[in-house]
Amino acid sequence: MSTITQWLGSGADVEARRRMLLGLGSFLLPLLVWCLVSYVPFVWHPKMYVTAPGGVDFFQVGMLVDKPMFREEVADMQKAHQPLPEGYAANPIYLPAPGAVAEAFYNGFVNPPQTSDVPSMPASLWHSIQVIFWGFLISSLIGVPLGILSGTYSAVGRLNEPFVEFFRYLPAPAFGALAVAVLGIYDGPKIAIIVIGTLFQQVLIIANTTRKLEVTIIEAARTLGTKRLGLLTRVVVPGILPDLYRDQRILLGWAWTYLIVAELIGTSSGITWFITQQARYQHFDNVYAAIMTIGIIGFGTDLVLGRLGRRLFPWDSSQDRR
Amino acid sequence: MNLSESALPGYRHQSEAVRARFERIRAREVILEVRGLGKHYRSPQGETEALRGIDFSVHRREFVCVIGPSGCGKSTLIRILAGLDHHTEGEALLDGKPIKGPGQDRGMVFQGYSLFPWLTVKKNVMFGPQMNGHARDDAERDALMWLELVGLEKFADAYPHQLSGGMRQRVAIARALVNQPRILLMDEPFGALDAQSRAKMQSHLIDIWKNIDITVLFITHDLDEAIYLADRILVLKAHPGEVQEVIEVPVPRPRTPGQFSSPEFLATKARLEQLIHPAAEPESDDEQKVKPHLIRLTDVHDNVE
Numbered sequence: 001m002s003t004i005t006q007w008l009g010s011g012a013d014v015e016a017r018r019r020m021l022l023g024l025g026s027f028l029l030p031l032l033v034w035c036l037v038s039y040v041p042f043v044w045h046p047k048m049y050v051t052a053p054g055g056v057d058f059f060q061v062g063m064l065v066d067k068p069m070f071r072e073e074v075a076d077m078q079k080a081h082q083p084l085p086e087g088y089a090a091n092p093i094y095l096p097a098p099g100a101v102a103e104a105f106y107n108g109f110v111n112p113p114q115t116s117d118v119p120s121m122p123a124s125l126w127h128s129i130q131v132i133f134w135g136f137l138i139s140s141l142i143g144v145p146l147g148i149l150s151g152t153y154s155a156v157g158r159l160n161e162p163f164v165e166f167f168r169y170l171p172a173p174a175f176g177a178l179a180v181a182v183l184g185i186y187d188g189p190k191i192a193i194i195v196i197g198t199l200f201q202q203v204l205i206i207a208n209t210t211r212k213l214e215v216t217i218i219e220a221a222r223t224l225g226t227k228r229l230g231l232l233t234r235v236v237v238p239g240i241l242p243d244l245y246r247d248q249r250i251l252l253g254w255a256w257t258y259l260i261v262a263e264l265i266g267t268s269s270g271i272t273w274f275i276t277q278q279a280r281y282q283h284f285d286n287v288y289a290a291i292m293t294i295g296i297i298g299f300g301t302d303l304v305l306g307r308l309g310r311r312l313f314p315w316d317s318s319q320d321r322r
Numbered sequence: 323m324n325l326s327e328s329a330l331p332g333y334r335h336q337s338e339a340v341r342a343r344f345e346r347i348r349a350r351e352v353i354l355e356v357r358g359l360g361k362h363y364r365s366p367q368g369e370t371e372a373l374r375g376i377d378f379s380v381h382r383r384e385f386v387c388v389i390g391p392s393g394c395g396k397s398t399l400i401r402i403l404a405g406l407d408h409h410t411e412g413e414a415l416l417d418g419k420p421i422k423g424p425g426q427d428r429g430m431v432f433q434g435y436s437l438f439p440w441l442t443v444k445k446n447v448m449f450g451p452q453m454n455g456h457a458r459d460d461a462e463r464d465a466l467m468w469l470e471l472v473g474l475e476k477f478a479d480a481y482p483h484q485l486s487g488g489m490r491q492r493v494a495i496a497r498a499l500v501n502q503p504r505i506l507l508m509d510e511p512f513g514a515l516d517a518q519s520r521a522k523m524q525s526h527l528i529d530i531w532k533n534i535d536i537t538v539l540f541i542t543h544d545l546d547e548a549i550y551l552a553d554r555i556l557v558l559k560a561h562p563g564e565v566q567e568v569i570e571v572p573v574p575r576p577r578t579p580g581q582f583s584s585p586e587f588l589a590t591k592a593r594l595e596q597l598i599h600p601a602a603e604p605e606s607d608d609e610q611k612v613k614p615h616l617i618r619l620t621d622v623h624d625n626v627e
């Protein structure tokens with residue numbers, strides 16, 4: 001219960017409900033704006049959807065034309081005493097309405113396309129999740145122990161951190177071609193890009209977290225008879241575990257960011273491939289549905305991990321309480 | 323110690339009982355012996371001499387307080403004795419053996435809450451015995467016994483963050499004592515507590531000390547606390563840290579809070595004040611650099627004094 005939040009006017013008991021409502025609002029507000037823009041014809045709607053071409057020879061049914069041009073043509077036709085074109089105000093193709101996206105979302109999972117040349121959303125997504133999983137696992141298997149060791153023993157830190165610090169400035173996607181040359185065109189290079197993108201940050205962040213462990217805790221353990229390895233396994237690791245867990249949650253978010261690049265390397269695959277394909281066919285409702293699915297999975301995972309964190313670390317009052 | 327006796331009546335005067343008590347203490351074996359101990363810190367800013375020529379010894383079951391101005395090397399001294407730091411001159415002997423690194427024979431209680439936050443109270447206390455190779459069951463039995471001794475058996479399964487400051491320090495004491503050290507080293511252990519819990523903890527510490535075979539070296543900057551607790555008080559001065567005087571506290575035991583206004587107590591306190599806050603105390607360099615410049619930020623007529 002920080003004083004700052006109290007000053008800003010959140011009381012003790014109503015706070016939980018209020019926070020929940022505000023949290024819900026943070027999602028509903030953008031949705032509301034999107035609905036307004038999509039469903040209220042006089043808000044934005046810069047295009048006209050042609051329902052009847054009338055006398056305009058280049059108009060076709062289903063065409064989206066700019067409003068001024070449409071008006072001009074209407075005027076021209078009136079002058080020429082030709083049939084008038086008809087249509088209604090519409091948004092550009094790249095802004096589908098929420099309903100259309102929801103429908104695409106539903107169809108994407110419930111009736112995936114049967115044709116084999118277009119990837120289905122669930123299959124693409126599952127493929128992406130596997131790539132993320134392996135990338136993050138490999139990165140963590142190296143990065144977590146190395147980070148902890150670097151933070152605990154200054155010699156280990158000095159031996160690798162300057163290099164790691166340098167390497168983290170090399171953009172992971174730049175290694176794409178190299179990764180393909182070494183690891184082939186399938187999932188190998190994609191996993192490698194996620195590892196390269198995550199690992200170096202991971203070492204530095206975890207080393208830092210380890211260094212922040214209170215010295216008195218280590219000293220207390222030493223006065224109680226803890227020696228070398230015991231200090232690492234019985235004091236340092238449990239001492240930083242809650243923070244380590246939080247770091248991993250943040251790093252997992254970064255891994256998702258690298259996924260989008262990684263999937264364009266070699267043979268395109270996964271959710272990024274799905275998005276690119278759908279955009280090429282101008283199925284923007286599918287594009288939005290896929291992007292949102294990534295968001296939902298990422299946010300959902302983090303929410304679950306946050307809950308789990310509270311279970312796992314009951315002593316850590318700073319595990320966030322959503 | 324060249325001050326005239328007449329200027330400070332009393333603080334060296336001991337009643338028969340007190341003198342006999344000091345005789346008994348001196349007859350006991352020496353547990354801790356410090357000879358010519360010195361410590362230099364080397365840092366990029368240059369060298370600091372934190373301690374110089376420290377000499378003293380502590381007898382078994384004696385309660386010794388170390389007092390001195392901030393920065394005089396109290397923590398440095400106790401950390402060296404705990405084995406957390408190395409001295410650069412002289413020697414420190416525990417039971418005649420030189421101190422090299424931390425050991426089970428010395429327990430330490432820190433000012434900050436140094437409990438392991440991820441362990442319950444009971445497991446915090448079990449930590450030492452388990453590290454020293456005791457079986458889980460033995461460790462648990464010992465831990466529960468010590469928790470009972472500090473009155474926290476009901477909180478065995480609580481986590482440290484659920485306890486008050488005083489309770490946490492009780493756990494820290496139990497955690498140090500369960501290893502059955504020869505000497506308990508305490509670095510301003512009650513410094514962060516409010517006055518009330520501090521007084522409670524002082525009486526509690528004396529009770530513990532009376533009931534078990536333990537020697538205590540206790541650091542504080544609170545004069546009352548030092549006099550109330552100690553058999554002898556080691557007064558340090560700063561830059562470099564040296565022993566200024568060793569005072570045998572003339573206040574008889576058992577001690578009670580009522581003695582805070584007894585003549586022996588006041589005489590000892592007057593002497594400590596004289597040693598630690600000399601009449602015209604020159605401001606330290608650091609303090610001189612800090613000169614607040616206050617401007618009036620309220621209505622000129624809105625006065626509080």
Ligand SMILES: Nc1ncnc2c1ncn2[C@@H]1O[C@H](COP(=O)(O)OP(=O)(O)O)[C@@H](O)[C@H]1O
Pocket residue numbers: 363364365370371372390391392393394395396397398399
């Ligand atoms: N790690 C260190 N490196 C350099 N100087 C130190 C270090 N620790 C303490 N000192 C210096 O040694 C002196 C004594 O410090 P300390 O033992 O903490 O004093 P106290 O506990 O009496 O306040 C101070 O002048 C302090 O600046």
Ligand SMILES: [Mg+2]
Pocket residue numbers: 396397
């Ligand atoms: Mg200190």
